[in-house]
Amino acid sequence: MKKSKQKILNEEEISTAIKKIADEIIASLSIEELKVSAFMGIQLKGVPLAGRITRIVKSRTGVDVPNGVLDITMYRDDFGLRKKLPGIRPTEVPFDLDGKIIVLVDDVFHTGRTIRAALDALTDYGRPDLIRFACLIDRGNQEFPIKADFIGEKIEVESGQKVVVYWKETDNQDGVYCLSEKTEKRV
Amino acid sequence: MFAWTKKDLLSLYDLSAEEINHILDTAAEFKKVSERRVKKVPALRGKTVVNFFVEPSTRTRASFELAEKRLSADIINISASTSSLTKGETLLDTAKNIEALQADIIVMRHSAAGAHNFLSNKLKCSIVNAGDGAHSHPTQALLDIFTILEKKGSVEGLNVSIIGDIIHSRVARSNIWGLLKLGANVTIAGPSTLISREFEKIGVRVCDNFREAVENADVVNLLRIQHERQKASYFPSINEYANIFGLNENSVKYLNKDALVMHPGPINRGVELASSIADGSQSVILEQVTNGIAVRMAVLYLVAGAL
Numbered sequence: 362m363k364k365s366k367q368k369i370l371n372e373e374e375i376s377t378a379i380k381k382i383a384d385e386i387i388a389s390l391s392i393e394e395l396k397v398s399a400f401m402g403i404q405l406k407g408v409p410l411a412g413r414i415t416r417i418v419k420s421r422t423g424v425d426v427p428n429g430v431l432d433i434t435m436y437r438d439d440f441g442l443r444k445k446l447p448g449i450r451p452t453e454v455p456f457d458l459d460g461k462i463i464v465l466v467d468d469v470f471h472t473g474r475t476i477r478a479a480l481d482a483l484t485d486y487g488r489p490d491l492i493r494f495a496c497l498i499d500r501g502n503q504e505f506p507i508k509a510d511f512i513g514e515k516i517e518v519e520s521g522q523k524v525v526v527y528w529k530e531t532d533n534q535d536g537v538y539c540l541s542e543k544t545e546k547r548v
Numbered sequence: 549m550f551a552w553t554k555k556d557l558l559s560l561y562d563l564s565a566e567e568i569n570h571i572l573d574t575a576a577e578f579k580k581v582s583e584r585r586v587k588k589v590p591a592l593r594g595k596t597v598v599n600f601f602v603e604p605s606t607r608t609r610a611s612f613e614l615a616e617k618r619l620s621a622d623i624i625n626i627s628a629s630t631s632s633l634t635k636g637e638t639l640l641d642t643a644k645n646i647e648a649l650q651a652d653i654i655v656m657r658h659s660a661a662g663a664h665n666f667l668s669n670k671l672k673c674s675i676v677n678a679g680d681g682a683h684s685h686p687t688q689a690l691l692d693i694f695t696i697l698e699k700k701g702s703v704e705g706l707n708v709s710i711i712g713d714i715i716h717s718r719v720a721r722s723n724i725w726g727l728l729k730l731g732a733n734v735t736i737a738g739p740s741t742l743i744s745r746e747f748e749k750i751g752v753r754v755c756d757n758f759r760e761a762v763e764n765a766d767v768v769n770l771l772r773i774q775h776e777r778q779k780a781s782y783f784p785s786i787n788e789y790a791n792i793f794g795l796n797e798n799s800v801k802y803l804n805k806d807a808l809v810m811h812p813g814p815i816n817r818g819v820e821l822a823s824s825i826a827d828g829s830q831s832v833i834l835e836q837v838t839n840g841i842a843v844r845m846a847v848l849y850l851v852a853g854a855l
Contacts, residue, residue: 382660397644432577435581435589435590435591435650435849436589436590436591437591440592440852440853441595441852441853445551446551446552446853446854448550448570448573448574449573449574449577449578449849450577451576451577452577452580481590482589485584485585485586485588485589485739486584486585486586487585540721
């Protein structure tokens with residue numbers, strides 16, 4: 362088994378990608394709409410991203426969009442199929458979702474299963490008027506008919522490769538890496 | 549992050565501090581589910597849970613049932629009187645038949661200590677102990693500890709006193725195991741016929757004096773005096789017990805002002821606990837009931853995921 366780790370985005374490129382997401386959100390939503398919006402970071406790595414988008418949106422428009430945190434573990438579609446049960450992390454929804462515009466925020470958009478689960482979770486908390494989805498990396502290979510609305514960077518990787526985002530807040534550095542694990546196929 | 553691997557919950561005796569803390573952390577998130585408008589998550593959708601209560605129970609069964617429903621599991625209830633145990637079927641045969649119904653989890657209460665351990669080795673499905681004889685009642689202790697944690701922030705170093713009929717109590721045993729593992733100082737007290745010095749061997753302070761047990765306690769957990777036991781004359785009279793070991797208007801003066809008053813229910817008002825204290829500001833008895841659902845959701849979720 363051969364492992365390789367390749368850097369795809371550095372700190373500066375990540376910063377540019379986040380600015381792009383914020384600009385796309387601002388272009389898509391009016392100031393009035395931003396005032397009834399909230400950004401929901403998906404646990405774990407979507408949470409710091411939601412915070413950073415919020416800071417940029419605030420500096421450009423003056424609107425301080427509230428943040429929430431969503432853990433989708435209870436809504437997964439692979440319960441009992443994984444060898445290790447993922448731990449449940451906190452969900453925090455410090456506002457009423459009814460009538461709000463919600464932007465779901467995650468680091469890597471891959472199969473679409475996380476977003477499917479997030480939509481179910483979100484609608485159990487209330488009835489937003491509009492739900493949109495922002496991601497730092499869209500790596501393709503979606504398995505569900507779900508698309509991202511605001512994308513930091515689109516990349517192409519093989520389906521067996523893994524894209525991992527590191528944040529200063531949690532991992533002491535900003536970086537996006539592509540991990541490859543080449544295994545010899547057993548006949 | 550810690551990953552849960554056990555398919556059964558038999559007793560807190562078998563769990564590490566890390567495992568107990570993982571259940572409690574998970575329960576904190578499930579508690580929030582019950583506070584939402586939609587009090588339900590799809591986590592156990594498509595799983596079948598059988599509540600098999602060979603010994604009668606109202607509150608534990610209702611709490612488990614609600615926990616299962618909030619996890620979207622399909623459930624059926626079997627009680628002793630309606631089961632074929634009354635026709636002479638063995639416990640193993642009944643349990644195997646339940647498993648043949650494709651049950652994923654059996655939540656069982658049984659009067660024989662160790663009944664769950666016996667079945668867990670024979671069955672593939674998960675077994676959750678909802679009480680076995682005088683041995684163990686892990687979810688009750690978990691909800692007690694969860695309530696303490698919520699109110700006090702930490703269990704380590706706290707002085708917890710459990711008062712009443714200790715030797716016949718599965719609630720006491722489970723609390724003792726769980727609390728000791730999390731670093732609490734545990735005291736037990738009661739009439740000398742209902743406590744045992746044996747508990748000193750595992751690090752419990754044993755006293756036969758109510759005042760000594762209650763002074764300096766951060767938590768006082770009063771157990772129900774089981775009237776049915778009175779036939780065996782463990783103490784002279786209910787009145788005498790209430791006077792010597794009951795928490796009442798007179799003995800409450802020994803209690804710290806910020807101590808929690810707990811009781812697993814059902815309360816004998818005026819025996820182990822006076823009404824004014826049961827309904828007073830230090831009582832967390834009804835919060836224990838609410839927290840029971842969250843703790844049971846966490847346990848069911850974890851054991852089902854470990855299949």
